[in-house]
Amino acid sequence: MSESDNPFLHASDLPYELPDFRRIADEHFGPAFEVGMAEHRAEVEAILSNPEPPTFENTVVALERSGRVLDRVSTVFFSRVSAHTNPAIEELQARIAPQLAAHRDAVALDPRLYARLRDLHGRRHDLGLDPESLRLLERMTDDAVRNGAELDDAGKARLRELNAALSSLSTAFGRHLLADANASAVHVDDPARLDGLSSGAISAAAAAAAARGLSGHLLTLVLPTGQPALASLTDRALREELFRASVERGARGGEHDTRALVSELARLRAERARLLGFRDHASYVAADSTAGSVEAVAGLLADLVPPAVANAKAEAVELQAVAGEETLEPWDWAFHGERVRRQRFSVDTATLRPYLELDRVLHDGVFFAAGQLYGLRFVERDDLVMYHEDVRVWEVFDDAGPVGLYGADFYARDSKRGGAWMNSLVTQSRLLGQRPVVMNTLNIPKPAGDEPTLLTFSEVTTLFHEFGHALHGLLSDVTYPRFSGTSVPRDFVEFPSQVNEMWSLWPEVLTRYARHHETGEPLPADLVEKLRAGRAYGEGFATTEYLAAAVLDQAWHTLTDEVPDAEHVQEFEARALADAGIALPAVPPRYRSTYFNHVFAGGYSAGYYSYIWSEVLDADTVEWFTENGGLRRENGDAFRAAVLSRGGAVEPMAAYRAFRGRDPEIAPLLERRGLNR
Structure with a gap:
């Protein structure tokens, strides 16, 4: 294959350097990785051997x-790994992952690099650097130490072995989990057993x-323990079958069992942390986060667990009364909780779906809020092709002109891992003259034929959440790619996305998008009020299942040698x-160890606490928006200037203080989750 035939070897000439998916084929990835690593090694060698x-x-x-x-081949390849894989992609991933780890180590552990960085770092205040450049030098030097630059030769050799093994193991975990999740989908022959599901959900299952x-x-599986159909299915035996299919993922034995991978990942992460001078992997992660220490994380979790568990137990008593003589089991919780929600708030989740059509939620909800806050406009580009026919693309503009591209991959399929996420195909950088191309990926069941895509309110919230990440990427305004968009500590990255959830229930936004997909009638006012009131119901369960997963993550990653x-x-x-x-039989963790993709295949190892840590900032910020008039351009501009545009170019909590005028307060979070009662 000649270089001219490989679309990764040159910058794309499409708008915003969008990868040319019309030309990209699976066979391009391997050669592009080889050329890319060789080229990068040569570039780094030229830097390090410079006699000046x-x-x-x-x-x-x-x-x-x-x-x-x-960078070009990696962003596209790993987007495909997550969103549209196949056997050829999986085989290449297994082969390339340890090679990439070795390549990163070859750069990071070269003593000439650390010598140059240390020299510059020692003179940093005499170099006349602007604040972002000074931060880049400091971060690069810190990264070098965290990556093992100060180890002796034997330590560096062992670190290379550990990084290669960990890369292979995490790749294998993701691959096995996807295969087992697909194999665990529940097949239903008798349509009568689907009683309780909406017509849209039944259509998607068909x-x-x-x-x-x-x-x-x-009935395909979503990534968390709780499956959406559990709230609606009247067939208790089918609910149990679906629940067990979910919680037994990775733990049934056979070729896709993940238990050995979990154990080995925890063991090798612990060894690597000790090698780098940390007590355990969680300490290694926390040292580069806003939390700062394992003790700070443990303190937050310890403070939140008792009131969350107390609330969950109180909810269990109520649900047991509704269940009657049947003992309340975890597969019953969502079902009876929905009954209580209907009785208390007269809100049936199924009755909301006709008012939550995907395109309307997107255009009249998500995009509308972004327009009001940040002056953004979205123009769909049907001429731009992505990696799958379901993926759509919009060009984004603000008052100053073009901003970037936004892509959305909404529907579940067997080639896509579970969950929802944001990723970048091109990151914003003034140095490289690049504008952002960002993606949101969800797993909404795709209805058959031309039927409309009707959402649950949980899916609406997820869409607003992930779009908050997209805004972080789209509105980035930094010089260096190292700091672009969401390149911030893990326990800060969820902050803007969680803030963006607030607009899903903001009156001016909700009244625009929550309209019947057939009649156009708005969601009745009484249902709106009950929906808002009902959202607070069930926080005991929601907080407890989340905290249980965060506790598990910390437990695995505070291990030292006895794994x-x-x-x-x-x-x-x-x-x-x-x-x-936090061991409540009826409230299992949101993720059990064997299918905890966030921490064993994703980037959240020892960092799943980040959601609740960021929610402290989020709840405090929602209070600020509310006090200052909500959906106003002045408010959006302030948040954009202080937080969204800065990426990692400033210290995260300094960015927060620049926006809020003070450190965050925890009281709004406690009030939101009912933990102060």
Whole structure:
């Protein structure tokens, strides 16, 4: 294959350097990785062998400019890994992951690099650097130490081995989980057993079955423990079957069992942390976060667990009364909770769906709020092709002109991992002259034929949440790619996305998008009020299942040397939950260890606490927006200037204080989650 045939080897000539998916084929990835790594090594070698004394330009800026081919192929490849994989992609991922780890180590552990950075760092205040450039030099130097630059040769050799193994293991975890989740989908032959599901959900289940060449219906699994259909199915036996299919993922034995991977990932992460001078992996992660320490994380979780559990137990008593003689089981909770919600607030989730049509939610809800706050306009570009026919693209403008591209991949499919996320295909950078291309990916069941896509309110919230991440990428305004968009600590990155959720229930926004998909009638005012009131119901369960997962993450990653083997993974999990006082049989963790993709295949290892940590900032910020008039351009401009545009170019909490005028207060979070009563 000649270089001219490989679309990754040159910058795309499409708008905003959008990858040319019309030309990209699976066979392009491997050669592009090889060329990209070789080119990057040559670029770095030229920097490190430069006989001139190190300067900010010839070292730091040059490093920021390097690796463009590798960056282009990596962003597209790993987007495909998550959103549209196939056996060829999976095989290449397994092969390339340890090679990429070795490549990163070859750069990070070169003593010449650390020598140049250390020299510049020692003279940093005499270099006349602007604040963002000074921060880049400081961050690069800190990263070098965290990446092992101060280890001796034996330590560096072992670190290389550990990084390669961890990369392979996390890749394998994601691959096995996707395969097991697909295999665990519940096949239903008798349509009568689907009683309680909406027509849209039944249509999606029929389409899922047809896509696999099956008769009847297929209930596919979303990533968390709780499956949406559990709130509606009247067939208790089917609810139990669906629940067990969910919680047994990765723990059934066979080729896709993930328990050995969990154990080995925890063991090797612990060893790597000790090698780098940290007590455990969680300490290694916390040191580079806004939390700062494992003790700070543990303190927050310890403060929140008792009131959350108390609320969940009170809810369980109420639900048991509704369940009658049947003992309340975890597969019953959502079903009876929905009954209580209907009785108390007269809101049936199924009755809301006709008012929550996807395109209307997107255009008259998500995009409308972004327009009011930030002056953004969205123009769909049907001429721009993505990696799957379901993916749509919009060009984004503000008052000053073009901003970037926004892509959305809404529908679930077997080639996509579960969950919802944001990623960038092109990151904003003044240095490289690039504007952002960002993606949101969800897993909404796709209805059959021309039927409308009707959402649950939970899916609406998820869309607003993920779009908050997209805004963080789209509105980035930094010089260096290292700081672009969401390149912030893990326990800060969820803050803007959680703030954006507030607009889903803001009156001016809700009245625009919540309209019947057939009649155009707005959601009745009484239902609106009941929906708002009902949202607070069930916070005991929601907070407890989340905290249980966060506790599990910390438990695995505060281990030092005594790591349980595969046979004892579930025993360790049970003990960790019991020790934390959060072992409620009817309230399982949002993710059990064997399908905890965030921490064993994603970037959240020892960082799942981030959602509640960021929610402290979020709740405090929602209070600020409310006090200052809500959906006003002045408010959006203030948030954009202080937080969204700055990415990682400023210290995160300094950005927060610049916006809020003070440190965050926890009281709004406690009030929101009912933890102050």
